[in-house]
Amino acid sequence: MVSYVVRRLFFLIPTLFACVLLVFAIMHMAPGDPVLLLAGPESDPRVYEELRHEWGLDQPVYVQCATYLKNLVRGDLGTSLVTGRPVIQDITSYLPATIELTLVGLAVSIVGGVLVGIVATVRANTMIDHSVRTVALLGVATPIFWLGLLLIIGFHLRLGWLPGGGRIGIDVSAPQQVTRLYLLDSLISGNWAAFKSSFIHLLMPAFVLAFPQIGRISRITRASMMGIVGLDYVKAGKAKGLKESRVVKNYILRNAWVPILTMIGEVAGTLLGGAVITEVVFSWPGMGRYAVNSILALDYKAIVAFAIIATSLYAVINLIIDVMYGFVDPRITYK
Amino acid sequence: MGRRSQEWKKQLRRIRRMPLLIVGFVIVIGILVLAAFPGQIAPYNPVKSNLMHRLEPPSKAHWFGTDPLGRDILSRVIHGSRISVMTGFVVVFFAALTGSLAGALAGYFGGALDQFIMRVVDVLIAFPYLILAMALAASLGPSLMNTMIALIIVWAPRYARMMRGQVLQTMNCEYVESARAVGAGRVRILFSHVLRNCFEPVLVKATLDVGTTIMYAAALSFIGLGAQPPSPEWGAMVSHSRSYILFSWWYTTFPGLAILLATLGFNLIGDGIRDLIDPRRAKA
Numbered sequence: 001m002v003s004y005v006v007r008r009l010f011f012l013i014p015t016l017f018a019c020v021l022l023v024f025a026i027m028h029m030a031p032g033d034p035v036l037l038l039a040g041p042e043s044d045p046r047v048y049e050e051l052r053h054e055w056g057l058d059q060p061v062y063v064q065c066a067t068y069l070k071n072l073v074r075g076d077l078g079t080s081l082v083t084g085r086p087v088i089q090d091i092t093s094y095l096p097a098t099i100e101l102t103l104v105g106l107a108v109s110i111v112g113g114v115l116v117g118i119v120a121t122v123r124a125n126t127m128i129d130h131s132v133r134t135v136a137l138l139g140v141a142t143p144i145f146w147l148g149l150l151l152i153i154g155f156h157l158r159l160g161w162l163p164g165g166g167r168i169g170i171d172v173s174a175p176q177q178v179t180r181l182y183l184l185d186s187l188i189s190g191n192w193a194a195f196k197s198s199f200i201h202l203l204m205p206a207f208v209l210a211f212p213q214i215g216r217i218s219r220i221t222r223a224s225m226m227g228i229v230g231l232d233y234v235k236a237g238k239a240k241g242l243k244e245s246r247v248v249k250n251y252i253l254r255n256a257w258v259p260i261l262t263m264i265g266e267v268a269g270t271l272l273g274g275a276v277i278t279e280v281v282f283s284w285p286g287m288g289r290y291a292v293n294s295i296l297a298l299d300y301k302a303i304v305a306f307a308i309i310a311t312s313l314y315a316v317i318n319l320i321i322d323v324m325y326g327f328v329d330p331r332i333t334y335k
Numbered sequence: 336m337g338r339r340s341q342e343w344k345k346q347l348r349r350i351r352r353m354p355l356l357i358v359g360f361v362i363v364i365g366i367l368v369l370a371a372f373p374g375q376i377a378p379y380n381p382v383k384s385n386l387m388h389r390l391e392p393p394s395k396a397h398w399f400g401t402d403p404l405g406r407d408i409l410s411r412v413i414h415g416s417r418i419s420v421m422t423g424f425v426v427v428f429f430a431a432l433t434g435s436l437a438g439a440l441a442g443y444f445g446g447a448l449d450q451f452i453m454r455v456v457d458v459l460i461a462f463p464y465l466i467l468a469m470a471l472a473a474s475l476g477p478s479l480m481n482t483m484i485a486l487i488i489v490w491a492p493r494y495a496r497m498m499r500g501q502v503l504q505t506m507n508c509e510y511v512e513s514a515r516a517v518g519a520g521r522v523r524i525l526f527s528h529v530l531r532n533c534f535e536p537v538l539v540k541a542t543l544d545v546g547t548t549i550m551y552a553a554a555l556s557f558i559g560l561g562a563q564p565p566s567p568e569w570g571a572m573v574s575h576s577r578s579y580i581l582f583s584w585w586y587t588t589f590p591g592l593a594i595l596l597a598t599l600g601f602n603l604i605g606d607g608i609r610d611l612i613d614p615r616r617a618k619a
Binding site for chain 2: 018019022023027028137138141142143144146150157269272273292296298303306315
């Protein structure tokens with residue numbers, strides 16, 4: 001098992017390498033010129049040339065790429081065109097926000113999706129089942145930027161119940177930094193005000209992120225469980241006189257996990273993209289919004305750094321899912 | 336001839352028992368009609384601004400209200416349907432075409448070609464789709480055409496992977512072996528035998544993907560890539576409405592609702608077609 005994990009992590013390296021090459025190739029195609037954006041169209045041509053040289057953008061692409069890789073190995077991710085700070089600094093300040101949002105969104109998706117799927121199975125073909133499936137269908141088709149904006153209009157502008165953006169209220173100071181995840185940190189340092197503020201700021205973004213995914217997970221949970229419900233050992237369990245909850249938990253759900261896990265993996269991948277849009281809508285100070293700004297400004301170094309992180313996260317998530325298969329179904333082994 | 340029409344009747348009876356498919360069908364037909372004849376159906380000009388009627392709430396004259404430039408939102412939404420529908424079909428068609436071709440070649444000929452194609456596919460799939468689409472669209476320059484190209488590049492690898500798997504499965508079948516034994520050339524086997532039996536799941540996936548593509552294209556336009564003003568693209572309208580959410584709810588609501596309906600309609604049809612073609616996966 002350990003050797004399997006190590007092997008998978010090892011394969012990440014050529015993937016990341018290809019990733020860097022790919023991003024450089026894509027950015028090279030850009031008809032836009034980041035230095036022009038930086039210097040302004042009316043600038044002195046000497047200033048323009050100076051800026052180009054300063055940012056190393058007067059070198060041919062493959063030289064830029066090689067330099068980047070050389071620095072990458074030493075741990076230097078370059079400096080951002082947009083913020084002027086080292087990219088690593090940008091990452092450490094923005095990444096935790098995205099991780100917190102994505103983790104909470106993922107948790108809500110999984111818990112909500114599985115629970116709803118179980119309810120739909122147990123009450124199959126009733127009104128509850130039909131309404132659950134309808135909501136799931138709607139959820140998958142809903143554009144999350146629209147949903148987010150509607151919720152802001154409703155709950156923030158009209159009702160004033162929830163904040164319209166940001167991670168924490170401006171009247172509250174951020175909790176002491178331990179993990180940089182505000183919910184955890186405020187609990188650790190006992191900062192109740194920060195916890196409350198972070199919590200209500202998370203409510204809408206996490207819901208918007210999770211809503212389509214709850215639909216997907218509940219559908220696959222229901223489908224998977226329904227495939228098992230008719231099987232002989234379930235009938236045997238019911239005939240034995242076991243409580244329904246026990247049959248559902250130990251006989252049906254236990255064997256239904258594999259397709260659900262696959263879907264969770266897909267959901268996690270989708271969440272990485274969905275987080276970008278959610279962060280833009282809710283002005284969430286995370287990597288997603290940073291990535292959008294960097295892409296629109298053609299900030300090469302920031303974009304490549306983001307691509308590396310996103311690809312690594314995605315690969316690690318897939319690896320966790322694959323390992324979980326082994327735990328959920330003891331027949332699956334890894335050499 | 337009698338058996339053929341019997342087959343159709345059987346399918347029609349199945350379809351009648353699938354209300355969701357019918358709903359999806361109705362929605363999509365409606366949208367296609369709007370996309371085909373926007374000028375005739377829309378009550379107002381979608382691009383001419385009318386500063387006397389800026390940001391008016393929904394009324395009898397303007398069912399969806401007006402936007403900050405005084406343009407009728409209903410007319411803009413109707414004209415926008417053409418953009419979204421076209422994007423959905425074009426992207427899925429070309430992504431399925433190029434992806435399946437690459438996957439089929441990889442699976443059929445194997446060897447170095449297979450390895451090369453699949454490595455490229457792996458890297459492309461390893462990226463979160465939105466980031467790749469954004470980077471491509473941004474680097475090519477914000478426009479509808481470039482967004483379509485970006486989406487095609489993002490979608491195609493998934494078709495390649497699927498097709499390759501299908502081809503590999505089919506190649507082990509007996510009829511391929513027997514064709515080879517009879518002396519059929521490799522290309523002939525590829526087209527007449529292998530591909531014929533592989534493209535069904537691709538078709539199913541393609542119909543399922545149209546709805547999602549429409550939503551992704553709207554998302555890219557929301558960020559600022561994609562169709563540019565004054566083009567009445569739905570996602571761009573929702574994005575523009577952000578600056579005005581204090582003053583109007585209708586500018587945000589109606590274009591977004593259109594995206595929802597379009598995606599829903601195509602999703603329902605895709606689901607229905609999949610259930611019809613592959614009865615094993617029909618909803619329990």
